Amino acid sequence: MTDAATKAKELKAANAVRRVIQKVRLATPETLDALESEAFDVMSQNLEEMGSQHDKVQEELEKGMEVGRTRVEGIVEKREKEAELAKRPKELMDEIKAIMEEIEPKVAALEAASGKGDGAEALKAEDAPAVKMQSDLFAKEIKEFSQACVSRATEIKQTKLPPMMHQEWTQLAQSIVQTKQKCERAVTASRISVNKALESVRKEQVEKKKKDIKTMVEAASSATPAVEQLVLGAETEVEPFIKGKLRPEAEMNELAKTMDGMVEQVHKAVEAARKDIEQPLTLEDNQDEHVKAELEAYLAGEMKRPGLRLGQLERRIARVANIVRYYRQDGRDRHNNSIMDGLKTELLEKVKGADNSAAIAAIEPLLREAEKVAQLTLKNSKMTVPQMKTLAEKVTKVLEVTKAAFTSANQAVCPIDPSLDEDVQKKLRFIVAPQIKKPLQQLGQLDRRLNRLKNLLKMFLGDISQKHGSSYKEARLKLVKVARKEMTAKELDLDKLFESASKGATELDDIAFVMFANSLDKKVKKDASEEEETLEITSEEVSAVFSAFVPEGKQTMDSEAFGRCLCLRLTVVKPTTLTSELSIAESKTLRALKVGEILEQLEGPEKEGRTAVKRVRVKALKDGKIGWASVAGNAGSIFLKASDV
Numbered sequence: 001m002t003d004a005a006t007k008a009k010e011l012k013a014a015n016a017v018r019r020v021i022q023k024v025r026l027a028t029p030e031t032l033d034a035l036e037s038e039a040f041d042v043m044s045q046n047l048e049e050m051g052s053q054h055d056k057v058q059e060e061l062e063k064g065m066e067v068g069r070t071r072v073e074g075i076v077e078k079r080e081k082e083a084e085l086a087k088r089p090k091e092l093m094d095e096i097k098a099i100m101e102e103i104e105p106k107v108a109a110l111e112a113a114s115g116k117g118d119g120a121e122a123l124k125a126e127d128a129p130a131v132k133m134q135s136d137l138f139a140k141e142i143k144e145f146s147q148a149c150v151s152r153a154t155e156i157k158q159t160k161l162p163p164m165m166h167q168e169w170t171q172l173a174q175s176i177v178q179t180k181q182k183c184e185r186a187v188t189a190s191r192i193s194v195n196k197a198l199e200s201v202r203k204e205q206v207e208k209k210k211k212d213i214k215t216m217v218e219a220a221s222s223a224t225p226a227v228e229q230l231v232l233g234a235e236t237e238v239e240p241f242i243k244g245k246l247r248p249e250a251e252m253n254e255l256a257k258t259m260d261g262m263v264e265q266v267h268k269a270v271e272a273a274r275k276d277i278e279q280p281l282t283l284e285d286n287q288d289e290h291v292k293a294e295l296e297a298y299l300a301g302e303m304k305r306p307g308l309r310l311g312q313l314e315r316r317i318a319r320v321a322n323i324v325r326y327y328r329q330d331g332r333d334r335h336n337n338s339i340m341d342g343l344k345t346e347l348l349e350k351v352k353g354a355d356n357s358a359a360i361a362a363i364e365p366l367l368r369e370a371e372k373v374a375q376l377t378l379k380n381s382k383m384t385v386p387q388m389k390t391l392a393e394k395v396t397k398v399l400e401v402t403k404a405a406f407t408s409a410n411q412a413v414c415p416i417d418p419s420l421d422e423d424v425q426k427k428l429r430f431i432v433a434p435q436i437k438k439p440l441q442q443l444g445q446l447d448r449r450l451n452r453l454k455n456l457l458k459m460f461l462g463d464i465s466q467k468h469g470s471s472y473k474e475a476r477l478k479l480v481k482v483a484r485k486e487m488t489a490k491e492l493d494l495d496k497l498f499e500s501a502s503k504g505a506t507e508l509d510d511i512a513f514v515m516f517a518n519s520l521d522k523k524v525k526k527d528a529s530e531e532e533e534t535l536e537i538t539s540e541e542v543s544a545v546f547s548a549f550v551p552e553g554k555q556t557m558d559s560e561a562f563g564r565c566l567c568l569r570l571t572v573v574k575p576t577t578l579t580s581e582l583s584i585a586e587s588k589t590l591r592a593l594k595v596g597e598i599l600e601q602l603e604g605p606e607k608e609g610r611t612a613v614k615r616v617r618v619k620a621l622k623d624g625k626i627g628w629a630s631v632a633g634n635a636g637s638i639f640l641k642a643s644d645v
Helices: 003-025 032-045 047-084 087-113 125-157 163-220 224-237 249-278 289-353 357-361 363-378 385-413 422-490 494-501 510-519 539-549 559-566
Strands: 523-525 532-534 569-572 576-579 589-593 598-607 614-620 626-630 640-642
Touching (some): 003 032, 163 289, 224 249, 224 289, 363 385, 422 523, 510 539, 598 626
Antiparallel strands (some): 523 532, 576 589
């Protein structure tokens, strides 16, 4: 099923639950119990299909029930209040007036502290932090005041007020709005005063810190001038390589070696200088946010310049290296041309009178034998891994002999010294190609047959690797099952099981591991079933499992490797949930399992009674939580896969 189809299915299931949640939110005292029961039933029926929507819908259900119950409580309360008429509204209005009387003096106090009251002095920088704290606390009190008034006003509006109270309530509601606006204006004005008082201090701090940053950057980039001097020296020394300034060849070759050393020295110096400027320069955390942001931007700009300068120096030294490289290439070309002039005529004479038919003919029987042996690799379905490895070795040996014959034939057809420069060999082959066209065509046809055999061997080796991996994984799963049975029956943990297998030693070798595996009871329950089966695990398979978990370069396994070997782990490949019980309907969601998480399998797989979904009891390595998770959904979605970690 595609991701889009899965998401559509999950959304459909989630929406079915949401429709019932909406009914619960609008419940009445008469319908609440029935609607809650319906919501639980629909949630249970659509649990698996919801997939990644489950946690969100679960939260919506809880909130919906909370809203529904609150609504029902309000309806009941309203009915009782309507009987009492004005008794409760009067109490609420008196409470609001008391809250307003309590907050109004605090407005005046904040205005006075901020220097905004009549005759008040302007706020000083040293007093600004205290006023800021006072302003922040008052802002929280305004929010609490607003919430307190809103909750009481809501309750008043839900009550049927007597006609005589309507006008009083209207005036009080207007007073609430005016008081809140007055409080908010006082907070805004105080914050403006604080910012104004701190601005001059902030500017002074920024300028001081910028000087400190500049000093730090200069210290970090102190190696750059030395690098520049090295580059200048290299540019001066490379002058003789520029056209028209050449010296005697021996002297130039010696100078080229000197230039190599200078270029290497510059590269190392640049690398060291770059490491210096890439060291993170940190700013103090206990600074004003605006100050810190401005300083971070300044630091980024200052750190950019040394990097650009080093980049320019790298390009300059690269030009020096290229000048020397071009000189050497020209020298090689001249040398190769002189060699070619001496070998060309001799080589043409050789290929004209050469009889290479015997060398080519010697390849055919070897190639036929190789094809005959390689053909056996296509019939490997019933072969064991050791049989396949033996055949692969045989094919490899036959191919090596055939390739050696090819090398001899190629040398006989085109007798070019393999120790010559590759460019010289290439040019000589081009010169003699018209003279050896026919034998080259014959070798080309034979080479295509040889390449086919190479490809057959490559595919066969892939089949061996795949079959070996499959066999190893199956053997390990069987070993884990019987070991888990042993641990459960004797109430052992992995450490105690290792102690039993190693007879108290700290290490376990191959022979001891095989003996331990052979001693285990192989009769276990089938997955997701009460039926029993007897597992077959050969000593060779057990040895292969042992080898896979032994550290490289060692012949023995310690308790840690033993634990990893017999601890079956699963990887979450699709979001799912960790629940408290095997039964989905009776479970409580513990937490979501995210893609990529590694789990240790403790029990299972077991079939969930209602949905027949395979579930396993696992331990999350991330936080140690233990619970049940579905291996796959009943629609085929895979949530967990075996892991090699």
